[in-house]
Amino acid sequence: MTTRQMLRRTGYVAFMAVVLAFFAVPMLWLASAPFDSDPGIGLRWPDWTLANWETTFNHPYALGSLVNSIVLCVVATAVTTVLATLAAYALSRVRIPGRDALLYVLLLLSSVVTGTAAMVPIFVMMFQLGLINSQYATGLVIAGGMLPAAIFILKDFVDSVPRSYEESARVFGASPTQVLLHVVLPVARPGIATILVWAFVQAWGNFLLPFLLLRDVSQQPAAVLLRTLKDEGGSANLTVIPVFSLLYAVPVVALYLFVSKRYGFRFHGGIKA
Amino acid sequence: MASRDTAGLGVGRAVAFVSPALLLIGVFLVFPALWTIYIGITDYALTGPSSVAPSVVGLDNFVEALDDALFTNALWLTVVFVLGSAVIGQNLLGFALAWLLRGARPALRRVVEGLVLLSWILPSVVVAYLWIAVLDRDGGTLGALLGSPGTAWLVEYPMASLVIFNTWRGTAFSMMLYGSALAAVPPSQLETARTVGASGWQTVRDVVFPHIRGHVLTNTLLISLWTANDFTPFLLTAGGPNHESETLPIFIYQQAIASGRLGYAAAISVLLLLVNLVVAALYLLLLRRRS
Numbered sequence: 001m002t003t004r005q006m007l008r009r010t011g012y013v014a015f016m017a018v019v020l021a022f023f024a025v026p027m028l029w030l031a032s033a034p035f036d037s038d039p040g041i042g043l044r045w046p047d048w049t050l051a052n053w054e055t056t057f058n059h060p061y062a063l064g065s066l067v068n069s070i071v072l073c074v075v076a077t078a079v080t081t082v083l084a085t086l087a088a089y090a091l092s093r094v095r096i097p098g099r100d101a102l103l104y105v106l107l108l109l110s111s112v113v114t115g116t117a118a119m120v121p122i123f124v125m126m127f128q129l130g131l132i133n134s135q136y137a138t139g140l141v142i143a144g145g146m147l148p149a150a151i152f153i154l155k156d157f158v159d160s161v162p163r164s165y166e167e168s169a170r171v172f173g174a175s176p177t178q179v180l181l182h183v184v185l186p187v188a189r190p191g192i193a194t195i196l197v198w199a200f201v202q203a204w205g206n207f208l209l210p211f212l213l214l215r216d217v218s219q220q221p222a223a224v225l226l227r228t229l230k231d232e233g234g235s236a237n238l239t240v241i242p243v244f245s246l247l248y249a250v251p252v253v254a255l256y257l258f259v260s261k262r263y264g265f266r267f268h269g270g271i272k273a
Numbered sequence: 274m275a276s277r278d279t280a281g282l283g284v285g286r287a288v289a290f291v292s293p294a295l296l297l298i299g300v301f302l303v304f305p306a307l308w309t310i311y312i313g314i315t316d317y318a319l320t321g322p323s324s325v326a327p328s329v330v331g332l333d334n335f336v337e338a339l340d341d342a343l344f345t346n347a348l349w350l351t352v353v354f355v356l357g358s359a360v361i362g363q364n365l366l367g368f369a370l371a372w373l374l375r376g377a378r379p380a381l382r383r384v385v386e387g388l389v390l391l392s393w394i395l396p397s398v399v400v401a402y403l404w405i406a407v408l409d410r411d412g413g414t415l416g417a418l419l420g421s422p423g424t425a426w427l428v429e430y431p432m433a434s435l436v437i438f439n440t441w442r443g444t445a446f447s448m449m450l451y452g453s454a455l456a457a458v459p460p461s462q463l464e465t466a467r468t469v470g471a472s473g474w475q476t477v478r479d480v481v482f483p484h485i486r487g488h489v490l491t492n493t494l495l496i497s498l499w500t501a502n503d504f505t506p507f508l509l510t511a512g513g514p515n516h517e518s519e520t521l522p523i524f525i526y527q528q529a530i531a532s533g534r535l536g537y538a539a540a541i542s543v544l545l546l547l548v549n550l551v552v553a554a555l556y557l558l559l560l561r562r563r564s
Contacts, residue, residue, distance in 0.1 A: 008473075012373065015369075015373065016373070016377075016381065016385070019366075019370065019385060020384070020385060020388065022441065023385070023388040023389055023391075023392055023441065024388055025407065025414060025418075026392070026400075026403040026404055026406070026407050026414075026441065027388070027391065027392070027403065028414075029402075029403055029406040029407075029414070030399070030403060033406070079297070083293050083294040083297065084294060086290040086291070086293065086294065087290060087291045087293075087294040087295070089282075089290060090282060090286070090287035090288075090290035090291050091287075091291060093282055093287070094282050094283070094284060094287035096284060096287050096288060096291065097284075104557070106298070107557065108550070108553050108554065108557065109298065109302055109303065109306075111495075111498060111549065111553045111556075112306070112546060112549040112550050112553050113302045113303075113305065113306045113546070113549075114502040114549065115502075115504070116502045116503075116504050116521075116522040116525065116545070117306075117309075117502060117542050117545045117546045117549060118302070118305040118306060118309065118542070118546075119525065119526065119529065119542070120309060120312060120525065120529045120535055120538045120539045120542050121304075121305035121306070121308040121309045121312060121539065121542075122301070122305050123529065123530070123535075124308075124312065124317070124535060125304075125305065125308070140297065140301065141301050143297060143301075144297045144298055144300065144301025144302050145301065145302060147294050147297055147298050147302075148298060148302070151294060176282050176283075176286060201394070204396065205396035205397060205398075207396075207397055207398055207504065207508070208504045212530070223396060223397075223398050226398045226399070226402075227398050227401075227508060230402075241402060242402075245398075245399045245402055248396065248398075248399060249395055249396060249399045252394055252395065252396060253391070253394065253395070256390075256394050
């Protein structure tokens with residue numbers, strides 16, 4: 001090995017070591033602090049205990065907020081998946097006048113009107129309609145934001161479903177609704193599952209909209225409660241925060257693992273999926 | 274035309290299938306975007322007389338923004354945040370990882386990719402705590418590692434902290450995009466570069482870059498758009514100390530909700546929407562030209 005190759009090899013190893021440390025070190029806190037008898041803000045080898053878990057489960061709002069998260073996510077995910085499937089199917093199979101322009105505008109909308117750019121009108125709208133603190137309304141707002149991307153991804157999936165299945169079903173006298181339910185849905189299942197998981201993860205992690213629209217602590221999802229634990233009484237609640245962070249993060253990681261194992265990690269252009 | 278409608282759906286039923294989704298998109302995406310423009314030309318406020326009867330003030334809000342030191346500050350910080358963490362940080366680190374991981378051992382590759390992806394998929398509130406744990410003054414991990422605790426990184430170097438944080442947070446996307454772009458570079462050309470003894474940097478510049486130029490551009494546009502609209506800095510520094518890390522999203526939030534100046538905040542939102550529109554249109558144009 002020449003000196004040059006050795007230098008290059010050393011540089012490579014050093015770079016990878018730094019990258020690994022950069023990405024791993026922040027994560028370690030999530031593995032150690034929830035089980036430490038004296039959880040601090042920094043990282044240390046824990047003095048193992050499960051007492052933090054008991055405190056967290058006894059916290060007046062902790063478990064309730066996880067239930068709220070589930071309600072919010074179920075509303076947003078169900079609405080997104082059902083409406084996007086219907087729309088994607090129709091757009092894929094029928095040339096509605098102006099379809100291409102519509103798809104183009106949808107793609108544009110999904111990246112232009114972000115939660116941040118639209119927070120003022122959405123807050124004002126919900127405020128004037130008296131829908132502040134309504135979990136269902138917040139779920140619908142989140143669904144509205146996810147729909148363009150969901151329709152776009154799903155249309156790609158439905159486009160790849162061969163039309164011959166539907167033609168055969170039609171020949172045997174199936175109605176359009178039967179074709180959709182019994183032919184298209186089963187074949188497009190991987191696409192629908194991807195959207196289901198994608199929508200759930202997006203809604204689960206959404207902080208800004210519930211933070212704006214759900215001001216009452218008993219209605220707030222985990223994302224917002226986790227944030228308020230920091231400001232409560234001026235100092236951070238260090239017994240509950242690590243455990244609750246872990247509880248709140250686990251479903252997201254589990255769903256990603258499930259999808260990438262089952263369907264492979266797909267990569268949809270500009271969409272975080 | 275009818276013969277192409279294999280599902281027998283018909284235009285009428287197709288429209289019925291599409292309209293619920295369009296209704297929701299119209300109410301919660303299109304209408305708010307247009308309404309922002311209207312709110313932006315009024316003095317609408319959360320409390321006080323103009324909360325009941327707001328009056329149209331024309332372009333006053335926009336004129337005021339030009340003179341508002343806090344707004345120009347927010348604009349500048351957003352540019353720093355986007356350039357530092359997206360255009361430079363995520364782009365370079367993402368490309369470096371994609372390039373160097375090609376020939377790596379599968380085990381190393383899986384571990385690195387797994388960690389980079391994990392930092393991308395974890396909910397923002399959780400990653401904010403992870404980084405507060407790293408950067409805190411008392412017992413923060415970085416202070417302990419450097420053997421010099423007592424530096425409150427988020428207070429003393431708020432923007433630098435946010436840039437490093439967001440590079441960590443978002444590199445996964447660039448890594449994956451460049452990973453798939455590099456797969457399209459003809460192996461024979463890389464082989465030739467190796468035989469003539471080109472260095473790694475020369476190979477990247479003369480062989481790889483011409484093939485992935487389009488990907489670099491679209492990737493940069495997308496991550497810049499997301500970074501400019503990212504609300505996560507709020508969870509780390511809330512814009513402080515003393516507005517030193519108040520990027521546009523936090524500025525809009527502070528003006529609208531904390532100060533209750535909805536009209537002014539809407540005017541700023543219009544500017545953000547316009548920038549988003551330009552960037553997204555450019556992105557779609559490039560995509561279309563490539564296909």
